Amino acid sequence: METLLHGQLKKIAAGGEVLSxxxxxxxxxxxxxxxxxxxxxxFDFTWTxxxxxxxxxxxxxxxxxxxxxxxxxxxxIPGFVGSxxxxxxxxxxxxxxxxxxNNGDMISDNLEWHSGLSSLRxxxxxxxxxxxxxxxxxxxxxxxxxxxxxxxxxxxxGVDPSSLSHIxxxxxxxxxxxxxxxxxxxxxxxxxxxxxxxxxxxxSKNHLNGIIPISFAHMGSSLGNLRKLRTLLLNGNYIxxxxxxxLEKPSGCVKDSLQVLDLSVNQIKGSLxxxxxxxxxxxxxxxxxxxxxxxxxxxxxxxxxxxxxNLVRNKLTGSLPQSIGxxxxxxxLDVSSNSFNDFTSxxxxxxxxxxxxxxxxxxxxxxxxxxGWIPPFQLNTINLRCGKLGPSFPVWLQTQRNFSHLDISNxxxxxxxxxxxxxxxxxxxxLNLSFNNLSGKFPxxxxxxxxxxxxxxxxxxxxxSIPRFLFNTTVLNLSKNMFSGTLxxxxxxxxxxxxxxxxxxxxxxxxxxxxWMNFKQLVVLNLESNNLSxxxxxxxxxxxxxxxxxxxxNSFSSELPPSLTNCRSLKLLDLGENRFSGNILLLNLSLNHxxxxxxxxxxxxxxxxxxxxxxxxxKYTILYSNTIWDGxxxxxxxxxxxxxGYASVVWKVEVGQLRAPExxxxxxxxxxxxxxxxxxxxxxxxxxxxxxNNLSGKxxxSTQLQSFLVESYMGNVGLxxxxxxxxxxxxxxxxxxxxxxxxxxxxxxxxxxxxxxxxIIGFTLGFWGLCWTLLFNWPGKPASFPFFxxxxxxxxxxxxxxxxxxxxxxxxxxxxxxxxxxxxxxxYICFGFCPEMT
Numbered sequence: 001m002e003t004l005l006h007g008q009l010k011k012i013a014a015g016g017e018v019l020s021x022x023x024x025x026x027x028x029x030x031x032x033x034x035x036x037x038x039x040x041x042x043f044d045f046t047w048t049x050x051x052x053x054x055x056x057x058x059x060x061x062x063x064x065x066x067x068x069x070x071x072x073x074x075x076x077i078p079g080f081v082g083s084x085x086x087x088x089x090x091x092x093x094x095x096x097x098x099x100x101x102n103n104g105d106m107i108s109d110n111l112e113w114h115s116g117l118s119s120l121r122x123x124x125x126x127x128x129x130x131x132x133x134x135x136x137x138x139x140x141x142x143x144x145x146x147x148x149x150x151x152x153x154x155x156x157x158g159v160d161p162s163s164l165s166h167i168x169x170x171x172x173x174x175x176x177x178x179x180x181x182x183x184x185x186x187x188x189x190x191x192x193x194x195x196x197x198x199x200x201x202x203x204s205k206n207h208l209n210g211i212i213p214i215s216f217a218h219m220g221s222s223l224g225n226l227r228k229l230r231t232l233l234l235n236g237n238y239i240x241x242x243x244x245x246x247l248e249k250p251s252g253c254v255k256d257s258l259q260v261l262d263l264s265v266n267q268i269k270g271s272l273x274x275x276x277x278x279x280x281x282x283x284x285x286x287x288x289x290x291x292x293x294x295x296x297x298x299x300x301x302x303x304x305x306x307x308x309x310n311l312v313r314n315k316l317t318g319s320l321p322q323s324i325g326x327x328x329x330x331x332x333l334d335v336s337s338n339s340f341n342d343f344t345s346x347x348x349x350x351x352x353x354x355x356x357x358x359x360x361x362x363x364x365x366x367x368x369x370x371x372g373w374i375p376p377f378q379l380n381t382i383n384l385r386c387g388k389l390g391p392s393f394p395v396w397l398q399t400q401r402n403f404s405h406l407d408i409s410n411x412x413x414x415x416x417x418x419x420x421x422x423x424x425x426x427x428x429x430x431l432n433l434s435f436n437n438l439s440g441k442f443p444x445x446x447x448x449x450x451x452x453x454x455x456x457x458x459x460x461x462x463x464x465s466i467p468r469f470l471f472n473t474t475v476l477n478l479s480k481n482m483f484s485g486t487l488x489x490x491x492x493x494x495x496x497x498x499x500x501x502x503x504x505x506x507x508x509x510x511x512x513x514x515x516w517m518n519f520k521q522l523v524v525l526n527l528e529s530n531n532l533s534x535x536x537x538x539x540x541x542x543x544x545x546x547x548x549x550x551x552x553x554n555s556f557s558s559e560l561p562p563s564l565t566n567c568r569s570l571k572l573l574d575l576g577e578n579r580f581s582g583n584i585l586l587l588n589l590s591l592n593h594x595x596x597x598x599x600x601x602x603x604x605x606x607x608x609x610x611x612x613x614x615x616x617x618x619k620y621t622i623l624y625s626n627t628i629w630d631g632x633x634x635x636x637x638x639x640x641x642x643x644x645g646y647a648s649v650v651w652k653v654e655v656g657q658l659r660a661p662e663x664x665x666x667x668x669x670x671x672x673x674x675x676x677x678x679x680x681x682x683x684x685x686x687x688x689x690x691x692x693n694n695l696s697g698k699x700x701x702s703t704q705l706q707s708f709l710v711e712s713y714m715g716n717v718g719l720x721x722x723x724x725x726x727x728x729x730x731x732x733x734x735x736x737x738x739x740x741x742x743x744x745x746x747x748x749x750x751x752x753x754x755x756x757x758x759x760i761i762g763f764t765l766g767f768w769g770l771c772w773t774l775l776f777n778w779p780g781k782p783a784s785f786p787f788f789x790x791x792x793x794x795x796x797x798x799x800x801x802x803x804x805x806x807x808x809x810x811x812x813x814x815x816x817x818x819x820x821x822x823x824x825x826x827x828y829i830c831f832g833f834c835p836e837m838t
Contacts, residue, residue: 068098070124093119100126100152108132111139119145126152133157137187141167141194148175158184170195174228177202192226199228204262205236227253231260235286239263242270243292247279260284264310267291272316277302284308288334292316301326308332312359316340320365325350334359336383343368352377361385361407371395381405385432388412393438397421404428409456410435419443426450434458434477442467449473452497457481466503468492477502479526486510494518504528504550511535517542524548528574532556541566552576581670667715668692675719680705691715698728 094117099106106128112135123146130136137159140149173195183206192201239246246268255278264286271294276285283305292314301323303309309327312334319342320335328351341364349355355377360367366388373396382403390413397406398420404427414437422445424431434456441464454475462478465485470476471493477500484507491513498519504526511534516522522543533555540549541563547570557579664679667689674697675690681702688708696718699705706722713719720728 063093065093066096067094068096070098070100070102072102092117095119096122098122098124100124100150102127111136115139115143121145122148122150124150126150126154128154131155131157134159135163137190137194138163138167140173141170143170143172145172146170147172149173150175150177151179151181152177153180155182156184156187159187159190161186161190169193171197174198175200175202178206179203180205182207196226197228198226200231200233201226201229202231202233203237204233207237226257228257229254230257230281232258233260233262235262235264235266237266240267240269243268243287243290244270244273244275247273247275255279257281259305262286263290265289269293272296272300272311274299276300279303280305282306283329284310286310288312288314290314294318296321299323303327305329307354310334311338313337318342320344320348322347324348325352327352328354330355332357336361336363336385338363340365342366345369346373349375349377355379357381359383360387363387367394369394369396374399378402383407384411386410390414390436393417393421401425404451405430407432408436409433412436413438416440422447424449428453430454432456433460436460438462442470445469452495454500458502465489471495471498474498475500478506479503480505482507484508487513491515491518496521498522499545500524502526503530506530508532512537514539516540520544522546526550527554529553535559536561536564538563540564543567545569548572550574551578554578556580665689666693670694672696674698675700675705688712695719698730699724 097117097120108128108130109132111130111133120143133139134157136156140146174197176191176194176198177200178191179202188203191203192198243263246263258279259281260283261279262284266289268287268290269292271292272287274297276282277297277299282303284307285303286308288310289312292311293316295318296311296316298321300321304327306327307329309324309330310332313336316335316338318340320340324330324333325348330352331354333352333355334357336359340360343366344360345368353376356379358377358379359381361383362385364387367384371392375396379400380403382397382400383405385407386409389408389411393413393415394408398418402425404425406428407430409432417433417438417440422443424447426448427450429451431453432455435458437460438457439461442462445467447469449469449472452472452474455470455473456475456477458477458479458481460481463482463484466478466483466487466489468489470478471490472495474497476498479502483503486509487503488510495518499521500523502524505528507530508527509531512527512532514537516537516539520542523545524547525543526548528550529552531554532551535558536551536556538561540546540561544566546567549567549570550572552574553576555578556575559581560575664687668691671690671693672695675695677700680700688705689712691712692715695713695716697720699713699719699721701721708723710723710725713724720726721731
């Protein structure tokens with residue numbers, strides 16, 4: 001790469017005056033120095049960065065004013081940064097330098113080299129370790145022309161305030177962005193004194209913790225000197241001061257100049273105080289994702305210049321002040337995920353003619369609009385989820401012609417959808433009307449979406465056939481309605497964007513069409529709980545990205561197609577409650593007619609369960625295009641929606657080694673043969689149901705299989721062994737033989753006089769032998785103790801092996817006396833006799 005770049009720079013330098021060089025990954029068209037940044041598949045990209053060492057021929061570009069080296073992968077970053085003084089020192093006309101977002105950790109011992117770039121106005125640096133650059137703040141403050149400084153994901157050392165006492169504040173620095181970096185808390189007040197011309201201060205995501213209140217105590221007076229400060233971003237930290245205390249710190253000058261205040265994603269408490277209305281120039285107020293509580297001040301409408309009010313995900317209560325309707329400049333109103341209640345009427349939107357984004361979801365607000373109300377705005381985003389819009393369908397939506405996001409789900413609407421509603425914008429990316437009581441039949445409209453939207457109409461009472469235009473989508477959720485008819489119209493489309501289809505719990509009937517090769521991007525297909533029948537189409541095998549297939553509770557029959565094995569991305573498969581037959585190809589689920597034996601490869605699965613017996617879930621994130629606020633009227637972006645599937649069958653394969661199944665339900669099939677021994681090795685098995693099959697043979701012995709209830713094996717006539725009461729034949733023979741042998745031994749024990757004679761002789765000899773030893777052989781007694789210990793050990797083993805009746809124990813006790821005689825008196829013979837020991 002170095003040689004190639006060297007040669008190309010030589011050609012460029014020889015070509016004449018160059019003002020700008022960009023060496024970063026871009027699309028494959030354009031300047032031939034650019035690396036390739038090409039589309040591979042939808043949202044996947046192939047990134048081909050530049051690497052190596054920048055050639056010194058760059059010095060020949062003496063008229064260069066813009067140099068962009070960002071988003072590359074320089075392998076010798078430390079050497080590159082260290083050589084910048086020599087490499088770039090002669091580029092006196094350079095105005096902009098960007099070395100950000102390189103895919104590697106850069107290290108720099110200092111920032112003094114950039115002082116040689118006397119004309120530099122904008123400098124961007126990221127992913128750099130500057131812990132050795134002790135004079136970094138001094139170098140920035142002393143630069144003669146630097147106006148915009150962007151530092152991201154860097155590590156900085158602490159700064160001695162005395163080292164900056166003799167350095168005047170910068171007369172040029174207007175924008176300071178220091179984000180997602182490691183900075184000592186004592187440094188922040190010094191940053192505020194770097195320049196009295198700061199217009200934008202961005203200090204978000206800097207891992208600031210409980211020390212922050214102390215730092216901000218010093219910032220109060222400093223903020224007062226920033227007379228031109230218009231943007232203050234402190235989001236993504238751990239600030240936990242009450243909001244009224246924070247807003248009291250800036251002096252009057254800042255209150256007059258500040259336009260953007262972002263305190264989001266902190267731990268700020270308290271309520272929104274009336275002092276906020278003193279920020280007369282404020283255009284964006286974003287204290288979202290905090291712990292704010294209480295009610296909004298009634299005079300919040302005095303912020304007439306406010307364009308963005310974002311209070312999402314707090315604990316605010318009460319009603320929305322009617323003065324909000326006086327914010328004539330408001331473009332974004334988001335108060336979702338709070339505890340607001342009471343009514344919202346036309347007066348709340350009286351002068352909001354510029355409003356584009358309205359989000360009131362997840363509150364208890366009742367939208368009380370008259371049927372003839374004509375809103376003063378044209379909304380782009382309408383998000384009223386979990387509000388109270390009903391019972392009538394909101395007629396005022398007929399006036400909104402340009403929305404790209406509409407969510408009025410779970411909003412207590414019980415009405416027919418009027419036909420005018422289906423004249424939807426062609427660029428609609430998101431539509432959600434689910435969890436209402438909407439009804440009606442879709443009109444025969446020729447609607448075609450240009451943006452392949454995500455559409456959810458689930459949990460309503462729509463009926464009739466599914467209209468064709470709904471298949472021109474990315475996500476289609478029509479579950480839990482009353483749609484009927486066949487899916488034959490499905491084949492009239494070729495849609496490579498369709499990836500999620502939910503049609504469960506309807507009244508669909510007929511055979512499945514064999515055209516699934518037209519929808520190769522499908523990830524989820526849910527057709528359960530309908531009246532579908534016939535065979536599974538072989539074209540299912542073309543769905544290589546399919547992760548969830550749910551066909552349960554239908555009337556499918558025949559065998560599973562061999563092509564289904566091509567769905568190698570499959571994570572969840574539910575075929576229960578159908579009429580499938582034939583051998584097992586992939587899985588066996590309950591309430592089918594599957595036959596053959598249980599495969600021995602079950603240890604490769606980690607969870608299989610019927611619906612209701614497991615709470616395992618699979619979550620999918622779907623990207624869809626949306627327009628978001630960027631401060632300049634909105635911009636196109638990709639938003640995300642999460643769909644959750646409750647698993648009937650889940651594989652959870654661990655890396656390196658496949659674990660045993662956790663839950664296995666093969667009940668109510670036609671499985672035959674014996675339970676495989678491999679199932680006894682499933683030590684993680686916590687739920688098992690093999691009932692109502694044709695299994696036979698002995699249940700393998702294991703700690704797991706014998707711990708399940710009898711119900712897990714019921715309905716298998718040929719099955720035997722614990723925990724069932726049915727005794728296997730081999731066990732019965734062994735048990736009968738053992739009983740007969742025991743009875744014979746008992747009879748031998750009691751019959752005849754030999755037992756009693758031996759009992760008397762043994763006792764007599766043993767007793768007198770013991771006495772004789774104690775009287776005449778005392779010196780030899782200590783030597784007999786080891787022998788006695790050995791005999792006791794032998795007897796203990798004998799007792800452990802003997803499991804006869806109590807009479808046998810008396811015989812052993814007699815032997816104990818005899819052995820005592822043998823161990824103490826070596827010259828005497830004690831004889832004890834028990835028939836079973838002979």
